[in-house]
Amino acid sequence: MENKDSYLETSKAERSMWLMKCPALVSRSFKNPRPSSIPTSSSPPTPQAVAKVILSIDPRVSNDDNDSSSPQFTMELVGAEIGDVPKRYSMDMSKDLVPMSVFSESSQGKLSVEGKILNKFDMRPHDENIENYGKLCRERTNKYMTKSRQIQVIDNDNGTHMRPMPGMMIATVFNEKKKTPTKTSETKRTRRDRGEMEDIMFKLFERRPNWTLRQLIQETDQPEQFLKDILKDLCIYNNKGTNQGSYELKPEYKKASDDSNP
Incomplete structure (x- = not known):
C-alpha cells in the first residue's frame, strides 16, 4: 500500500506570492506579532496585522520602459510594539526574477507547494526615515561594542579548586606538546x-x-x-x-x- 504522505501536494502551486528581503529590525517585528483579540475556549487568537503595502501609480505617465512609469510600492509598519523602528519603507521590485516556488513541510513530513513567486522586493528605509534609521543603527x-564585565563571588575561598591536583601539571605539559599549532587564518570564524x-x-x-x-x-x-x-x-x-x-x-x-x- 502506497503512503499518501510521499506525494507532493500541488493544489496551491499557482497561487501568487511575494519574496521580500527586509532589514533585521523589521524581520524581528514580523516574527513576533501580537494577537488582536483575546483567545477563548472556542476560538483561537486572531493575529494582528503587522504592515500594509501601498501601491502608487501615476496615471499621467504612459506605460513604457521608463522606471518612472513603474508602480511604486511602499510598506508601512503598524502597531506600537515596533518602538523606535522606522515605520515607512520603500520596496524596490527586481525585474530579473528567476522562476521560483515556495515549499513547506508539515510536522508529519508532508511536502506541499504553497505558491509561485510573482514579485521579488528589496526593502529599504524610505527617504524621509533614512536619517533616523542611520541614528538607530x-x-x-x-x-x-560596549563590553559588559561581571564579577562573580566564589563561595569556596580556600583556593583548593584553583591549585592543580597531583598529576595534573604533567598531563597538561604532555598534551601541549602533542597539540599541532593552528594558523590564525585557518581558524573557523563564528558568524554574528x-x-x-x-x-x-x-x-x-x-x-x-x-x-x-x-x-x-x-x-x-x-x-x-x-x-x-x-x-x-x-x-x-x-x-x-x-x-x-x-x-x-x-x-x-x-x-x-x-x-x-x-
Whole structure:
C-alpha cells in the first residue's frame, strides 16, 4: 500500500506570492506579532496585522520602459510594539526574477507547494526615515561594542579548586606538546547576528570611509563570504581611482551618517 504522505501536494502551486528581503529590525517585528483579540475556549487568537503595502501609480505617465512609469510600492509598519523602528519603507521590485516556488513541510513530513513567486522586493528605509534609521543603527552599534564585565563571588575561598591536583601539571605539559599549532587564518570564524554586524559595519565606516575586504575581515573576525553578502547590500566597490580595491557606503547610508555628525 502506497503512503499518501510521499506525494507532493500541488493544489496551491499557482497561487501568487511575494519574496521580500527586509532589514533585521523589521524581520524581528514580523516574527513576533501580537494577537488582536483575546483567545477563548472556542476560538483561537486572531493575529494582528503587522504592515500594509501601498501601491502608487501615476496615471499621467504612459506605460513604457521608463522606471518612472513603474508602480511604486511602499510598506508601512503598524502597531506600537515596533518602538523606535522606522515605520515607512520603500520596496524596490527586481525585474530579473528567476522562476521560483515556495515549499513547506508539515510536522508529519508532508511536502506541499504553497505558491509561485510573482514579485521579488528589496526593502529599504524610505527617504524621509533614512536619517533616523542611520541614528538607530549607530546606537545599536555602540551598545553591541560596549563590553559588559561581571564579577562573580566564589563561595569556596580556600583556593583548593584553583591549585592543580597531583598529576595534573604533567598531563597538561604532555598534551601541549602533542597539540599541532593552528594558523590564525585557518581558524573557523563564528558568524554574528546579521543585524549586529550591520551596526558594526556602520560604526567602522564612520571611523574611516574606505575599507578593503581583508581589513574588514581582520577588524571583525567574520567569515569572508558573510562579509561579502553584507557589503553587497550596504556598500559600493571602487574598481578604479585613488580608492581602487576598497569599499565605501552607498550614498543613501553615507548621507545619513554625514548629516548626523556635527
